[in-house]
Amino acid sequence: xxxxxxxxxxxxxxxxxxxxxxxxxxxxxxxxxxxxxxxxxxxxxxxxxxxxxxxxxxxxxxxxxxxxxxxxxxxxxxxxxxxxxxxxxxxxxxxxxxxxxxxxxxxxxxxxxxxxxxxxxxxxxxxxxxxxxxxxxxxxxxxxxxxxxxxxxxxxxxxxxxxxxxxxxxxxxxxxxxxxxxxxxxxxxxxxxxxxxxxxxxxxx
Amino acid sequence: xxxxxxxxxxxxxxxxxxxxxxxxxxxxxxxxxxxxxxxxxxxxxxxxxxxxxxxxxxxxxxxxxxxxxxxxxxxxxxxxxxxxxxxxxxxxxxxxxxxxxxxxxxxxxxxxxxxxxxxxxxxxxxxxxxxxxxxxxxxxxxxxxxxxxxxxxxxxxxxxxxxxxxxxxxxxxxxxxxxxxxxxxxxxxxxxxxxxxxxxxxxxx
DNA sequence: ACGGCCGCTTTACACCGTGTCAATTGACTG
DNA sequence: CAGTCAATTGACACGGTGTAAAGCGGCCGT
Numbered sequence: 001x002x003x004x005x006x007x008x009x010x011x012x013x014x015x016x017x018x019x020x021x022x023x024x025x026x027x028x029x030x031x032x033x034x035x036x037x038x039x040x041x042x043x044x045x046x047x048x049x050x051x052x053x054x055x056x057x058x059x060x061x062x063x064x065x066x067x068x069x070x071x072x073x074x075x076x077x078x079x080x081x082x083x084x085x086x087x088x089x090x091x092x093x094x095x096x097x098x099x100x101x102x103x104x105x106x107x108x109x110x111x112x113x114x115x116x117x118x119x120x121x122x123x124x125x126x127x128x129x130x131x132x133x134x135x136x137x138x139x140x141x142x143x144x145x146x147x148x149x150x151x152x153x154x155x156x157x158x159x160x161x162x163x164x165x166x167x168x169x170x171x172x173x174x175x176x177x178x179x180x181x182x183x184x185x186x187x188x189x190x191x192x193x194x195x196x197x198x199x200x201x202x203x204x205x
Numbered sequence: 206x207x208x209x210x211x212x213x214x215x216x217x218x219x220x221x222x223x224x225x226x227x228x229x230x231x232x233x234x235x236x237x238x239x240x241x242x243x244x245x246x247x248x249x250x251x252x253x254x255x256x257x258x259x260x261x262x263x264x265x266x267x268x269x270x271x272x273x274x275x276x277x278x279x280x281x282x283x284x285x286x287x288x289x290x291x292x293x294x295x296x297x298x299x300x301x302x303x304x305x306x307x308x309x310x311x312x313x314x315x316x317x318x319x320x321x322x323x324x325x326x327x328x329x330x331x332x333x334x335x336x337x338x339x340x341x342x343x344x345x346x347x348x349x350x351x352x353x354x355x356x357x358x359x360x361x362x363x364x365x366x367x368x369x370x371x372x373x374x375x376x377x378x379x380x381x382x383x384x385x386x387x388x389x390x391x392x393x394x395x396x397x398x399x400x401x402x403x404x405x406x407x408x409x410x
Numbered sequence: 411a412c413g414g415c416c417g418c419t420t421t422a423c424a425c426c427g428t429g430t431c432a433a434t435t436g437a438c439t440g
Numbered sequence: 441c442a443g444t445c446a447a448t449t450g451a452c453a454c455g456g457t458g459t460a461a462a463g464c465g466g467c468c469g470t
Contacts, residue, residue: 008417027317029456042459043418051457111313112232147391155378156392164369173360186352187361187396213446234427247430248447256428 009047012037013061016054021101028105030054052109056119059102066098073130081138082193088134089161089188092127093181096166103163124158131157138193145194153192160188214252217242218266221259226306233310235259257314261324264307271303278335286343287398293339294366294393297332298386301371308368329363336362343398350399358397365393 015037019028030051034041048054063069071091078084109116132154138144144153159165161184169175175183220242224233235256239246253259268274276296283289314321337359343349349358364370366389374380380388 027456030458031456039417040419041457042420045458046417049458108313108316152388155374155380156388159370159373159378162369162373164367164373165364168364168367168369169360173364175360183357183361190396191392232427235429236427244446245448246428247449250429251446254429 008037008039008043010061012039012044012047012054013058016058017062017065017102020058020105023101023104027108050115052113052116052119055102055106055109055116059099059106059119059123062099062102066095068095071095078137081134081141081143082189084137085134085188085193086185088130089185090181092130092161093166093177093184096161096163097170097177100163100167104167107163127161128154128158131161135192143193143196145192148192156191157188160184160191213242213244213248215266217244217249217252217259218263221263222267222270222307225263225310228306228309232313255320257318257321257324260307260311260314260321264304264311264324264328267304267307271300273300276300283342286339286341286346286348287394289342290339290393290398291390293335294390295386297335297366298371298382298389301366301368302375302382305368305372309372312368332366333359333363336366340397348398348401350397353397361396362393365389365396 012033016028016033019032019036024032030044031041033054034044037044044054048057071094078087106116106120110120111117132150135144135150135153135157138153139150144150148156166180169180169183170177217238221233221238224237224241229237235249236246238259239249242249249259253262276299283292311321311325315325316322337355340349340355340358340362343358344355349355353361371385374385374388375382
């Protein structure tokens with residue numbers, strides 16, 4: 001009752017993700033997806049009335065597969081603000097390369113398609129909340145560098161961890177994933193975390 | 206001899222820039238540009254054989270108007286590495302909002318158009334050289350944080366100053382241009398510049 | 411075994427934006 | 441007056457998305 005109807009739909013989503021991840025230079029078209037899924041282009045529209053809708057559904061599907069929420073919310077474990085920041089950065093930066101293909105496609109539609117823009121923004125907003133939580137934990141521990149308000153620090157962390165920055169550093173600058181993660185992590189610390197020593201006072205700029 | 210033929214061409218470039226800067230949600234089409242320039246769409250193709258070509262030409266035109274080189278190379282004035290870094294960041298961040306509309310259009314074409322991708326990459330490479338020069342000056346002064354190699358520091362600065370980051374911080378996070386510039390500048394210092402205290406070694410070269 | 415529904419196919423077409431082509435106009439110029 | 445050159449008019453091809461309608465095969469209930 002629950003696993004016979006959705007069969008094709010799931011297959012479509014799966015092959016969509018495959019193609020997006022494969023990053024077929026020159027974009028992934030509806031026809032490509034249909035062909036790969038072994039159905040006609042028109043059948044695609046029986047399941048998803050629009051390319052944007054399909055992309056969005058694929059993105060959600062990907063999150064389910066990757067158990068995004070579980071991974072991005074290891075907050076419970078974290079004892080200190082610093083630990084929490086570390087955990088969040090580690091989780092997100094590990095997640096990034098896995099969603100990149102799909103994210104890029106959605107990002108590209110953002111400019112021309114209303115629904116895609118909304119979907120993308122929602123996701124990024126969620127991600128930003130994770131940043132905010134980490135920053136707040138840091139702030140609660142008095143380890144947030146006094147130069148910034150929590151809001152400002154959240155914006156900074158959020159921007160540092162953006163898909164575009166990952167893209168630029170790894171794909172354009174040729175950084176390995178490991179180098180990327182390590183460097184970003186150290187940068188975040190240097191930028192946002194105040195020295196342990198002076199837990200009480202405040203810094204000289 | 207020199208100023209009668211290019212008349213229309215220049216007008217096209219000018220109105221292209223206007224439209225791009227206006228950021229007419231839903232993209233700027235060839236027909237829009239033609240209409241605005243007071244010619245037919247087809248006449249556009251008498252001057253620029255392709256949309257990408259027009260966009261690229263418009264970008265170059267914009268650089269000329271804004272005297273990009275003059276602004277981005279105030280290196281001669283800078284006495285120290287730190288000064289040079291400051292000068293570069295100030296010049297680039299002031300330049301950014303002026304080119305944003307055009308940059309965004311080119312950036313969007315990058316994914317689908319070979320020529321656009323090349324043009325964009327060239328420009329970003331130029332910009333990166335500016336970053337590199339600043340970092341090298343810093344390094345020569347022994348003021349580059351020892352955590353990074355000059356290459357790495359260049360990548361970091363280059364990424365921090367990306368168009369996408371400007372877009373995110375100002376347009377998405379709502380930072381004012383002033384806040385953006387100040388914060389980025391302070392971040393760059395904190396991330397890349399080591400404390401003045403230990404100038405001890407030799408400074409020049 | 412029949413009628414009906416369902417998921418998918420086939421075929422065809424509309425729309426939009428880019429790019430091409432050919433014939434024409436109109437102005438300026440030698 | 442002929443030539444040329446910029447631009448116009450109108451028509452069309454292509455690729456990609458999205459729509460519409462008719463048909464087909466399997467499966468299900470009665």
